[in-house]
Amino acid sequence: MIAFEMPKPIADRREILKQAAEGMMRPASRYFDEHEHEIPWDYINVMWQAIQVTGQNYRPGPVAGSGDASHSDRPRLTQQMLIHTVEMLSWGDAGIYLCTPGSGLGGAAIEAVGTPGQTEKFLKRFAGDKPTWACMAMTEPHAGSDTAAIRTRAVRQGDGWTIDGTKIFVTGGHKSLIDSNGFVVVWATIDPTAGRAGMRPFVVEAGTPGMTVTKLEKKMGIRASDTAMIVFENCRVPADNLLGSADVATEQKGFKGAMATFDATRPIVAASALGIARATLEFVKETLAAQGVVTPYGVPRNKLTAVQRDVLEMEAAINAAWLLTLKATWLIDQKRPNTLEASMCKIKAGEVVTKVTQKGVELLGPLGYSRKLLVEKWMRDAKINDLFEGTGQINRLIVARRILGYSSKELK
Numbered sequence: 536m537i538a539f540e541m542p543k544p545i546a547d548r549r550e551i552l553k554q555a556a557e558g559m560m561r562p563a564s565r566y567f568d569e570h571e572h573e574i575p576w577d578y579i580n581v582m583w584q585a586i587q588v589t590g591q592n593y594r595p596g597p598v599a600g601s602g603d604a605s606h607s608d609r610p611r612l613t614q615q616m617l618i619h620t621v622e623m624l625s626w627g628d629a630g631i632y633l634c635t636p637g638s639g640l641g642g643a644a645i646e647a648v649g650t651p652g653q654t655e656k657f658l659k660r661f662a663g664d665k666p667t668w669a670c671m672a673m674t675e676p677h678a679g680s681d682t683a684a685i686r687t688r689a690v691r692q693g694d695g696w697t698i699d700g701t702k703i704f705v706t707g708g709h710k711s712l713i714d715s716n717g718f719v720v721v722w723a724t725i726d727p728t729a730g731r732a733g734m735r736p737f738v739v740e741a742g743t744p745g746m747t748v749t750k751l752e753k754k755m756g757i758r759a760s761d762t763a764m765i766v767f768e769n770c771r772v773p774a775d776n777l778l779g780s781a782d783v784a785t786e787q788k789g790f791k792g793a794m795a796t797f798d799a800t801r802p803i804v805a806a807s808a809l810g811i812a813r814a815t816l817e818f819v820k821e822t823l824a825a826q827g828v829v830t831p832y833g834v835p836r837n838k839l840t841a842v843q844r845d846v847l848e849m850e851a852a853i854n855a856a857w858l859l860t861l862k863a864t865w866l867i868d869q870k871r872p873n874t875l876e877a878s879m880c881k882i883k884a885g886e887v888v889t890k891v892t893q894k895g896v897e898l899l900g901p902l903g904y905s906r907k908l909l910v911e912k913w914m915r916d917a918k919i920n921d922l923f924e925g926t927g928q929i930n931r932l933i934v935a936r937r938i939l940g941y942s943s944k945e946l947k
Contacts, residue, residue, distance in 0.1 A: 539861075545619050552620060555581070556627025561909075564628045567759035568912050572751055574710065575631050575759055583636050583666040614799075614867040618806035618860060625810025629916045630759030632807065637661060639707055640800060641669030641720040644736050647795040649778040657738055660716040670711040671736075672702035672765055673722045673793065680929045682722070682793060683731045687767065689723035689777075696777060698723055698737060698745075698770040706923065708763030709748050717741040719765065720778070722793060729783045734793065738776040745770030756915035794874070801877040801924050802863040805856065805884035808920035812853050812888040815895040815913050820846060822899060842898060849891045856883040875937040878930040885921030892917040 541549075559578050567575055624632035638645070638661050645654055661667055678684040687700025698721060702708075711717040718740045726733035739746055750764035820830065823842065830839075830846040839847070859880035866873035892914035896903040903910045921927050936946050 541619075542615075545616055548616065549619055549623050552623040552627075556623055560624070560627030560631050563631065564909055564912065565906075567628075567631060569758075571753060571758040572709075572761060573759075574761075575634055578631055579634055579636055579666050586637065587662065614802065614864045615861075618802055618864050621803055621806040622810040622813070625807040626814045627810075628759070629807055629811050629913075629919075630757035632810075633706065633757055633760035634710065636666035636668055636710075638667075638669045639711075640671035640796070641711065641718060641738075643799050644671050644720040644793075644796045645738070645778060647799060648736060648793075653738075653775070653778060657718065663716055665714055665716070667714045667716040668707050668711040669718050669720065670705055670707040671720045671722075671796070672705045672708065674702065674704045676701060676703055680926055683734070685722060685724060685734065686727075687721065687723040688727070689725050689735060689737060691725070691774075691781070692771070695771050695773050696725075696737060698739065698767045698772065700767050702765045702767075704752065704923070705763045705765055706760060708765050709751060709761040712741045712746070712748060715741055719746070721767065725781060726783050732783050735781070736778045736793070737772055738778065739767070739770060739772055740776075743770060743772065755918065756912070757919055797924055798872075798874050798877045799867060801881040801930070802860050802867070802873075804920055804924045805860040805863070805880040808884040808888035808917065809853060809857055809860065811913050811917050811920070812849075812856075812884075812891040815892050815910060816846070816849050816853060818908075818910060819849075819895045819898055845894055845898060849894055852887045853891065856880065856887045859883050875934060878925070878933040878937075881924060882927050882930045882934065885927050888917040888920055 555578075559581065563575060563578070567573060621632065624635065638658055642658055642661070645657055649657070657669075661669075673682055673685065675685050675687065677686065685700075687698065687702065689696045689698045700721075700723060702721065705719070708719065711719055718738050721737050721739050722734055723737060724733040725735050745768050747766050747768070748763045749766050752762040752764070754762060823829070823846070828840075828842060830843045832847075836844060859876065863873050863876035863880045866876055892910070895910050896914050899908065899910055902908060905911065925933070932943075932946065935941070936943065939946065
């Protein structure tokens, strides 16, 4: 039976995270929004210490610290705990949350397609004294949502691989390379004639010659988080840094491996979106209440004002998206497939946070549009959740294919 009560360990954790969100993140939100590319070290150092004390590395993954032998020395961090953590930190500030140290998307890719030995080798780095990051590089200038069209090449040479290509919009790409323990998981093709089956992920460690951050994007929102362009020129990595098999016939470790990564991380994005949406809704309700406008429950719709109806619709949409996110997350913790549910919650949450934050600005009028309040920032932060980890359009295609039973070739 599914229960919707919040477990006490999660409730206790959320209360601690709320203190960090209110005391460290909200007060710094405007500063880091206006000083793009500055790194929020105070937040990072506190979070890193907390991570080491709890023994729970903060990263999205199928089940971070799952019970196999390679993870036997790490406490279990369930996906349910993770989405509550992400939702609360994003309620504090989504951009600063994305600066949280940990293995991030890079770790999720390793857990999805790496061997137990590779998982242990690379993820044990996140138990050190200094904050460390990892990221994933997939998008290219000519291949945005069409990840199967990537041109970055990996060629076997001697006892290693040589990587050449350009990756853009790499979240956390700069921070992942400032510490020697950090790394980038790069998706490249080892056989361009094989299409999706030729895609493989490689771990490129910080400091590897031939890997260079050439640009940091100036963005509409989540400005505290760096988004980088990384160029690979004759970048050599050891053979063991290929995650999975080099056998092109083993597609499970190729394109399907990339998709498995997204199945794990799309609910995380949904949770982040809903943290922003909840922040907006709560602020709007508090502001309206201060003006004597309170939204009642259990009252016929025709007895409500237009503003009251808007508020109830915002709240209903957030709750619906959260239930979808809980289901997608529950399936991961049960080690069951969740491709359909992961895309559904990502679609719904991305749509909801966009509409809720826009409505929040609208309801607050000129004050909501001004930089005096954080509402306009939340509106700018919100939109990315409808874009990364697969745009809303791409995820709608995935949902349609799953429901109708079509392949990617049959339904484009």
